[in-house]
Amino acid sequence: MEKNKIETGFSSDAKKEPRRVVFVAKKTSAKVVGDPGPQLMTYPHLLIREAIAFQLLVIVMVLVALFWDAPLEQLANPLLTPNPAKAPWYFLGLQELLHFFPPFVAGILIPTLVVIALVVIPYFNVNVEGKAIWSRPAQNLRIVLVTVFLLLAFLAVFYAWTIFLPTALVAALLLFSYTARAGEKGSFQVLARKPVSWWVMTWFIAVALCLTVVGTFF
Amino acid sequence: MASTLHSALQNLRDRKVWKSIFRRGPANTNRTRSLAVFGNLFLHWLPVKVREKSLRVRASYYLGSVSFILFIVLFVTGILLMFYYHPAAPHAYRDMKDLQFVVSNGVFLRNLHRLAAHLMVFAVFWHMFHVFYRGGYKPPHEFNWVVGVVLLLVTLLLSYTGYLLPWDQLAFWAVTVGTNIISAMPFVGDKIRFLLLGGNIVGENALLRFYVLHVVILPLVAFLLIGIHFWRVQKDGGLTVKPKDDDGKE
Numbered sequence: 001m002e003k004n005k006i007e008t009g010f011s012s013d014a015k016k017e018p019r020r021v022v023f024v025a026k027k028t029s030a031k032v033v034g035d036p037g038p039q040l041m042t043y044p045h046l047l048i049r050e051a052i053a054f055q056l057l058v059i060v061m062v063l064v065a066l067f068w069d070a071p072l073e074q075l076a077n078p079l080l081t082p083n084p085a086k087a088p089w090y091f092l093g094l095q096e097l098l099h100f101f102p103p104f105v106a107g108i109l110i111p112t113l114v115v116i117a118l119v120v121i122p123y124f125n126v127n128v129e130g131k132a133i134w135s136r137p138a139q140n141l142r143i144v145l146v147t148v149f150l151l152l153a154f155l156a157v158f159y160a161w162t163i164f165l166p167t168a169l170v171a172a173l174l175l176f177s178y179t180a181r182a183g184e185k186g187s188f189q190v191l192a193r194k195p196v197s198w199w200v201m202t203w204f205i206a207v208a209l210c211l212t213v214v215g216t217f218f
Numbered sequence: 219m220a221s222t223l224h225s226a227l228q229n230l231r232d233r234k235v236w237k238s239i240f241r242r243g244p245a246n247t248n249r250t251r252s253l254a255v256f257g258n259l260f261l262h263w264l265p266v267k268v269r270e271k272s273l274r275v276r277a278s279y280y281l282g283s284v285s286f287i288l289f290i291v292l293f294v295t296g297i298l299l300m301f302y303y304h305p306a307a308p309h310a311y312r313d314m315k316d317l318q319f320v321v322s323n324g325v326f327l328r329n330l331h332r333l334a335a336h337l338m339v340f341a342v343f344w345h346m347f348h349v350f351y352r353g354g355y356k357p358p359h360e361f362n363w364v365v366g367v368v369l370l371l372v373t374l375l376l377s378y379t380g381y382l383l384p385w386d387q388l389a390f391w392a393v394t395v396g397t398n399i400i401s402a403m404p405f406v407g408d409k410i411r412f413l414l415l416g417g418n419i420v421g422e423n424a425l426l427r428f429y430v431l432h433v434v435i436l437p438l439v440a441f442l443l444i445g446i447h448f449w450r451v452q453k454d455g456g457l458t459v460k461p462k463d464d465d466g467k468e
Contacts (some may be wrong), residue, residue, distance in 0.1 A: 037459070039267040043245055046268050048263075053280050056285050061291065061337070065329035072318070075311045076390035078419065085391035090339050090374060095395065107399030108407075118367045120350050121350070122360035161374040201350055 092215030093208050100160040114204075119195070132193045133174075134181040141178060148174075162214045166206035174199055252433040263449045265456060272457035277352075281345035286444065288338040296433065303383070305429035307422045310385040335377050342373045354458040362450040365443055372440045379432035382425060393428070394420050
């Protein structure tokens, strides 16, 4: 007993000297908002679902892979440039940007800003409760109108119509939701309850989708 | 038949060897089901119980699981493909032809790898957008969101480095177009491009570097980050469950 004390600083009598088993810091511990609701055992309820997902996915992929061959073109030839030379589909949106902006802006600045924006989303601790954009209708309408106008004007100056179009569409939806904010329960009413972050992300996805589709097919 | 199987299994479970491996009885009580999870290296990062709501398809569409499953498929098919591939120009292209005409199921293997790669990029993007719309980035999940963003970048890099490996016209020019952009970076652009390509043009050195990135460095980084990502899901209190989920609608 005495030897043990020297070696570890603890006696083995847990009642006399309780050992710290776990340290829960108030500020860093996970908080689950709301009632957790009923719970199920991971084994088997979660694991069986994962197994089914795995099997379904693999079966579908095997079927597709049997009948849809991966493309293979001629041997790489630095002297023969295909027209158009295209990046993989997930970079085609960025490649489209090169039509409107210089390479530094389209290829470096915008992607960097997008990544930074994505990283800071949870730390940009404004409006965590997700208050609707039209919770302050008069004031926010003015801000929205000015922002949308400036953005569209900027895009028009650069003839960036493939960005202009989805931007205008999302802006139109936003303004429709303003008119429907106090109306009957409908799809626009649902939109009227969305926070600013929702609108920015939706705008980003709309633009990225449009650019990718245009880059893929035109 | 069923009872024979059952008794055979029962018999097996009573063996010393079986007990030494699993150290628990059949998972027919909540105690042994818990042991099945936290007594297993590959499952111990999972919670023993999960909220019923977070298991619903609408809560996640299992997009995180789907991404990981695709990663596993890519890992397995990728290793098999490595048996038939030389990262040298133009030998790499001949290996593609060999996959097509010489190797048993070679085309199938390549098809599966390519399909899973494109699906993984798609699934990871969808996963991120879905998590955003669920509010899954909010505290206490902030850090895991950041890990997820990095994982998206790693996924894109994995896909992009793999794009060069067939060494055909498609691969060559896609990578030429992409890496030319890096030159636009002020001051260090050309140097970074040189480092990545091992030269000023997309050539044999670039193929080797992309290969090493694709089969060693990036998969290692991805595995590490996926581990952290999964582990943090549990440490941050599980999937985000919205109050709205109560009425069964999203």
